[in-house]
Amino acid sequence: MRHARIERWSRGNSPIHKRHAAARILATAGLLLSIATLPPAAYRAYVLYFALLLFTAAAARLPPLAMVWTAAAVLPFALCFALATALAGDSGLAVRLVIRSYLSSFAALLLIATTPMPDLVAGLEWLRAPRFLTQVMQFLYRYLIVLMEEANAMRQAGAARAGSLRALQFRQAAGAAGVLFARSYARAEAIHRAMLARGFEGRLPGFRRKRFTFADAGFLAIAASLVAGVRVLLWRS
Amino acid sequence: MHIPDGFLSTPVWATMDAIAAPSIAYIARRAQREFDDHRIPLMGVMGAFIFAAQMINFPVGSGTSGHLVGGALLSFTLGPAAASIVMTAILATQALVFQDGGLLALGANVFNMAIAGVLAGYLPWVLLRGRKAGVFLGGTLSLLVSASLALGELWRSGVRMPASVLAISIALFTVSAIIEGAITLAVVQALERIQPGFIRQPRGLGGKGFRGTSVLAGASLALAAAGMWIASTRPDGIEKLSQQIGLASHARTFLASPLAEYKLQLVSSPFLAKSLAGLIGLFVVYIVCLCVSRVLLASRPAPEQEAA
Numbered sequence: 001m002r003h004a005r006i007e008r009w010s011r012g013n014s015p016i017h018k019r020h021a022a023a024r025i026l027a028t029a030g031l032l033l034s035i036a037t038l039p040p041a042a043y044r045a046y047v048l049y050f051a052l053l054l055f056t057a058a059a060a061r062l063p064p065l066a067m068v069w070t071a072a073a074v075l076p077f078a079l080c081f082a083l084a085t086a087l088a089g090d091s092g093l094a095v096r097l098v099i100r101s102y103l104s105s106f107a108a109l110l111l112i113a114t115t116p117m118p119d120l121v122a123g124l125e126w127l128r129a130p131r132f133l134t135q136v137m138q139f140l141y142r143y144l145i146v147l148m149e150e151a152n153a154m155r156q157a158g159a160a161r162a163g164s165l166r167a168l169q170f171r172q173a174a175g176a177a178g179v180l181f182a183r184s185y186a187r188a189e190a191i192h193r194a195m196l197a198r199g200f201e202g203r204l205p206g207f208r209r210k211r212f213t214f215a216d217a218g219f220l221a222i223a224a225s226l227v228a229g230v231r232v233l234l235w236r237s
Numbered sequence: 238m239h240i241p242d243g244f245l246s247t248p249v250w251a252t253m254d255a256i257a258a259p260s261i262a263y264i265a266r267r268a269q270r271e272f273d274d275h276r277i278p279l280m281g282v283m284g285a286f287i288f289a290a291q292m293i294n295f296p297v298g299s300g301t302s303g304h305l306v307g308g309a310l311l312s313f314t315l316g317p318a319a320a321s322i323v324m325t326a327i328l329a330t331q332a333l334v335f336q337d338g339g340l341l342a343l344g345a346n347v348f349n350m351a352i353a354g355v356l357a358g359y360l361p362w363v364l365l366r367g368r369k370a371g372v373f374l375g376g377t378l379s380l381l382v383s384a385s386l387a388l389g390e391l392w393r394s395g396v397r398m399p400a401s402v403l404a405i406s407i408a409l410f411t412v413s414a415i416i417e418g419a420i421t422l423a424v425v426q427a428l429e430r431i432q433p434g435f436i437r438q439p440r441g442l443g444g445k446g447f448r449g450t451s452v453l454a455g456a457s458l459a460l461a462a463a464g465m466w467i468a469s470t471r472p473d474g475i476e477k478l479s480q481q482i483g484l485a486s487h488a489r490t491f492l493a494s495p496l497a498e499y500k501l502q503l504v505s506s507p508f509l510a511k512s513l514a515g516l517i518g519l520f521v522v523y524i525v526c527l528c529v530s531r532v533l534l535a536s537r538p539a540p541e542q543e544a545a
Contacts, residue, residue: 003334003335006334028340029340032242032339032340032341033341035242035243036242036243036247036250036341037247070336071336073335073336073337074241074336074337077239077241078241078243078244081244081391081396081398084398084399084402084406085396085397085398087398087402088397088398088399088402089397090395093395093396096243097243097244097396099243100242100243100244101242101243101244101339102243103243104241104242104243104339104340104341105241105242105336105339108242108332108333108336108339108340109336111333112333112334117334120333130261130262130265130266132265132266132268132269132277132322133261133265133322133325133326133329135277135281136277136280136281136284136322136323136326137281137284137326137330138281139277139278139280139282139284139285140281140282140284140288140323140326140327140330141281141285141330141334142281142285143281143282143285144289144330146285147282147285147286147288147289148285148288148289148292150289151289151290151292152292154293155292155293169296170295170296170297170419170423171423171427173293173294173295173296173423174295174420174424174427175427176293177290177293177305177420177423177427178424178427178428178430178431179427179431180286180289180290180293181286181290181314181424181428181435182428182432182435184282184283184285184286184289185279185282185283185286185435187282188278188279188281188282188283189279191278191282192276192278192279195278
């Protein structure tokens with residue numbers, strides 16, 4: 001399963017994984033910004049950035065081929081729009097849409113494949129993202145798979161009772177969604193009570209509250225100069 | 238429709254990010270006061286519920302099926318401010334974990350779906366005092382507004398499509414919006430049978446939370462329109478401004494305006510100054526965001542938990 005694989009990747013122990021999450025978030029943001037603002041004809045820069053991303057993935061000991069494939073999840077949407085744009089007569093833009101969205105998606109994947117969710121939340125909070133939002137995100141992530149499994153179990157149970165794998169009727173589907181809502185709500189309240197009993201005060205404790213060290217600043221400086229370096233190369237030639 | 242990175246032009250995504258970030262910070266404050274910290278688990282789990290509910294297929298005839306998008310349903314059950322936060326958390330999770338929607342484009346997606354979409358779903362429901370028609374219209378409008386905003390932003394970014402393709406996609410959006418309305422209505426009715434307390438009582442337009450949020454949404458919509466218009470139709474105006482500030486031509490070349498004389502300008506201006514200008518610009522935006530959230534924070538009495 002795609003999601004479980006990314007989760008496993010993010011628990012790695014490479015030099016890239018060890019950096020403060022905020023440093024990786026900022027480096028990713030810098031790369032995304034640079035990709036978004038490249039001039040139209042900068043195809044060499046796209047190649048160089050792709051090489052940079054692959055190199056970083058290798059340095060983080062992530063399987064490059066699997067990364068290339070996972071990042072391709074953006075392509076169906078991008079290709080549809082590129083096709084429409086090409087039909088409208090702007091084939092140059094169509095190609096750029098596909099390349100830019102793929103590279104950006106790869107960069108985002110690299111961030112999440114080297115950063116477990118609690119670290120990501122800590123990094124976002126270090127950058128002063130609203131804590132309320134980041135905490136909601138963290139709970140959402142924790143119960144995502146649990147509730148998806150619940151929905152899946154309900155679907156299987158429904159199929160078993162209906163005697164065939166025929167799609168549910170509209171009102172039955174609405175009933176299933178309603179039941180899922182009620183169960184989620186009840187589960188949320190049970191979780192909340194259990195957490196209160198354990199002394200929950202509105203935020204999940206971070207297991208590894210890291211400091212932003214000189215090594216992190218160095219990593220950020222190297223990443224920034226590589227991203228900027230590609231643009232220098234482009235302009236010099 | 239989640240816009241990935243690379244589709245929006247710099248003026249468009251930058252404007253949308255600059256608007257969405259402080260708006261969400263403000264709404265987060267508001268939701269925090271309404272809900273207090275102890276409801277965080279509930280909001281997170283309801284976000285996960287929306288993910289899971291998307292696995293339930295609603296047959297809509299001729300072999301196709303739709304699924305719940307959920308912005309309107311969340312606003313009927315949790316209230317608009319909390320619904321915006323939950324939708325934002327969903328969009329951020331989709332962008333980060335599933336690469337569904339871009340990170341630079343997150344501001345645009347959040348504005349389309351979590352702010353404008355949620356409000357467009359909430360408004361008819363309140364106006365019709367929670368009647369069936371209001372529930373249906375809420376679901377329909379929330380999707381319609383998000384989709385047309387997304388199309389408008391893509392159009393503004395220069396992504397063109399032939400008229401026939403555009404007509405087909407608008408028709409598809411309308412159909413899926415109507416399906417969302419029907420699904421929302423069916424789920425709300427099912428919920429009322431299961432346990433009536435889940436759906437809130439519409440408090441009318443006098444509610445303080447509602448007024449604040451709608452003023453905010455209206456203001457940011459106006460700002461978005463003005464910002465994108467200034468930024469993308471009148472690069473001259475920005476250039477004049479930046480000349481006055483002393484950033485001269487760097488800022489413009491940094492933003493990669495697709496102009497013919499681009500190369501010439503690049504050669505004639507030093508690289509360092511340009512990237513510096515860009516970095517300074519970014520830094521200024523970051524500081525402004527921090528200050529805005531500080532001011533918003535200071536103007537309201539912070540809840541007790543804030544001290545920790």
